[in-house]
Amino acid sequence: MTTRAEPAGHSHRPHLHGGGGPDADRRWLSAALVVIVAFLVAEVAVGLAVGSLALLTDAGHLLTDAAALAVAVVAAGLARRPARGAYTYGFTRIDAVSAQANGITLLLLAVWFAVAAVRRLFDPPDVPGAAVLVVALVGIGVNLVAVLLAARANQSSLNVRGALAHLVTDLWAFVATAVAGAVILLTGWTRADAVASLVVAALMVRSGTGLVRSAGRVFLEAAPSGTDPARIGRSMAAVAGVREVHDLHVWDLGAGEPALSAHLVIEASHDCHEVAHGVRRVLADLHRIRHATLQADHQHADRPLVADDCARDAHGPGYVGDPADR
Numbered sequence: 001m002t003t004r005a006e007p008a009g010h011s012h013r014p015h016l017h018g019g020g021g022p023d024a025d026r027r028w029l030s031a032a033l034v035v036i037v038a039f040l041v042a043e044v045a046v047g048l049a050v051g052s053l054a055l056l057t058d059a060g061h062l063l064t065d066a067a068a069l070a071v072a073v074v075a076a077g078l079a080r081r082p083a084r085g086a087y088t089y090g091f092t093r094i095d096a097v098s099a100q101a102n103g104i105t106l107l108l109l110a111v112w113f114a115v116a117a118v119r120r121l122f123d124p125p126d127v128p129g130a131a132v133l134v135v136a137l138v139g140i141g142v143n144l145v146a147v148l149l150a151a152r153a154n155q156s157s158l159n160v161r162g163a164l165a166h167l168v169t170d171l172w173a174f175v176a177t178a179v180a181g182a183v184i185l186l187t188g189w190t191r192a193d194a195v196a197s198l199v200v201a202a203l204m205v206r207s208g209t210g211l212v213r214s215a216g217r218v219f220l221e222a223a224p225s226g227t228d229p230a231r232i233g234r235s236m237a238a239v240a241g242v243r244e245v246h247d248l249h250v251w252d253l254g255a256g257e258p259a260l261s262a263h264l265v266i267e268a269s270h271d272c273h274e275v276a277h278g279v280r281r282v283l284a285d286l287h288r289i290r291h292a293t294l295q296a297d298h299q300h301a302d303r304p305l306v307a308d309d310c311a312r313d314a315h316g317p318g319y320v321g322d323p324a325d326r
Helices: 022-050 053-078 094-122 129-150 158-187 191-219 229-237 272-287
Strands: 242-252 258-267 291-299
Touching: 022 053, 022 129, 022 158, 053 094, 053 129, 053 158, 053 191, 094 158, 094 191, 129 158, 158 191, 191 242, 229 242, 229 258, 229 272, 258 272, 272 291
Parallel strands: 258 291
Antiparallel strands: 242 258
């Protein structure tokens, strides 16, 4: 392995894009958090007062929404900290950590609420449908406001996407709760409250599973979702001067920032720095990959591959290769 300086203008610090920057993200996420927490307190109070499991179930989901938003706010602040010391990538993977924690919490809550709902199916309590309906309708409006606020933040962040997934799922949960309240009010069938709780639990399982799976892809350094490494490799090989592409790796740093490393074999008639810069432009323009580490070596026709760092004499200081080339 050879250690070499990066070309001017190339930084190993990951770039974060969209949303107007971490400060703007924190403002939008904080505003959504205030809206959710205020309604959470009110919903718990009403749910306890009227004995509605559907309202308490959705309040539990709102609690995970609030936690997801709170972590997203913290992550937006950490994103401002530069990469330094042992944290050479900074804190970008805090997104995956928080998303996995939120996903596991959703799954555990879903099991708890599902068990409670099944019990209520067999022994349904009296639930005032009017109170459930009114609170659910208010919750739909509150969640719409929170979704609109959070959507203004940088959605390339897994953490922000996780918070939005919570909010959108909870919006549908409020719709289910409103239907349950209307059914109870019109027909007196109190088991509708438990049925709505089961619907909410199912939505929580769907959302939680998605978050855990997405975080797992980051931890396992899989290619970002929707990315085709084979297609990326073909577009790199199509750049003039590239003979072969080896050891191609594409992964997600976290915070929605893809990274790539590869070994390029360059034709002897081309300047490897220029070719490498051309490959970086293709990666940025076609695949939105702005963090690429490329090893570019010449292939010589009259002998086996000679690894060099394109650096000495005509290439600059630090050349490592066959003495005959010097």
